[in-house]
Amino acid sequence: MSKIVTSKNGTKKDVIIKKAASLFRKKGFKGTSMRELAENIGVEASSLYNHIGSKSELLQHICFKVANDFMLQLHETEKSEISTTQKLEKLIRFHIHMMMDGYDEVFVANHEWKQLEEPFLSNFLTQRKLYESRMIELVKKGIQQKEFKNIHPHVAVFTILSAVRGLELWQRHKKNVSIKEIETNMINHLLYGIAKQ
Amino acid sequence: MSKIVTSKNGTKKDVIIKKAASLFRKKGFKGTSMRELAENIGVEASSLYNHIGSKSELLQHICFKVANDFMLQLHETEKSEISTTQKLEKLIRFHIHMMMDGYDEVFVANHEWKQLEEPFLSNFLTQRKLYESRMIELVKKGIQQKEFKNIHPHVAVFTILSAVRGLELWQRHKKNVSIKEIETNMINHLLYGIAKQ
DNA sequence: TCACAAAACTAACACTTATTAGTTTTTTTA
């Protein structure tokens, strides 16, 4: 049929991955066939293999791109010279913006990582565990420095991550409530509800 | 091979559904084959059809059982003669216990409902929307009655539902942190952080 | 113990899956 449309600064592989993320989110990785993906791009399924290696490679790419983005931001935040409270706020805001800007990709990384094959599955889980434990360390530090109340660090981090992941639910209501409104509310709820006053 | 083992007060269909919920959670609905399900029960795939109608029927059963349980509890709570704060607390505690006792089923209802076919998909979404809007009404009433702060009801309900759904994450850490500890923490965070003091 | 019903089995079906081989068309480069 027609040719793969490449927006500027984007290879054809990027176009395929972007569309894959969108379909994987809506129908799941296993629920999306290569024929379906191809049709959505306007090409035959076999043509995709001129640009990618395999279907699972697509999932790997999406999951590890997201994981990497979060890891990078965590690393940068850790070594920046601001208060622990500000560090936590920065991380939460990053989560919120990732969820808003890269909705499909973040959703897929959150929900479809189970479909990764070894050794990628183990690799992904290790990275996630590392991320969590470094956030816990951050909260512990905040408690030591008397910036935070004497809360359970593990519980606090998981509550934050849960609430942020819940931003998915808001995708359906983008019209009714503004993003800014949600962001302000959530930051207040999560951060200054914890910080010592 | 051997026969389906029926625990007392459980039909063979119940055994199949229970195992299906477990597998659907671990590998997804589309990622679980009927042969795999059968093998886990100790039977050939075709034998399952002596007890169930189809694979999708299994998903329907799981999703609507969960939806029904929540709807029933909501209905009962609404008409019980306690304060609005107590009503909300009761609902949150129910969510927590459903997540702990019926983990597989709740998880599947939360993540695999997309794989439902019409008209079940529409039906499920309608029911979920109804549930949410009735929770929002409850929060609105609490504000009117000056039991709650003047918060955004929609945001409040979604924050609560997000946090409760996040209990999934805790399944991995059951040993390290007690359920009671999480429950207390979460109720305090969600409810009495909202209620007027 | 014998007949009936329930539930297992084997074998096959029609269909979909990801992926490959080989060929033709399109685009880029010189």
Add this chain to the structure above:
DNA sequence: TAAAAAAACTAATAAGTGTTAGTTTTGTGA
């Protein structure tokens, strides 16, 4: 404009899917 490279196409493969038909085994009640 001709040669080379990129990317599309058609057609086919082997494996896996849910499900059905027909048969045999198992358990139950008279």
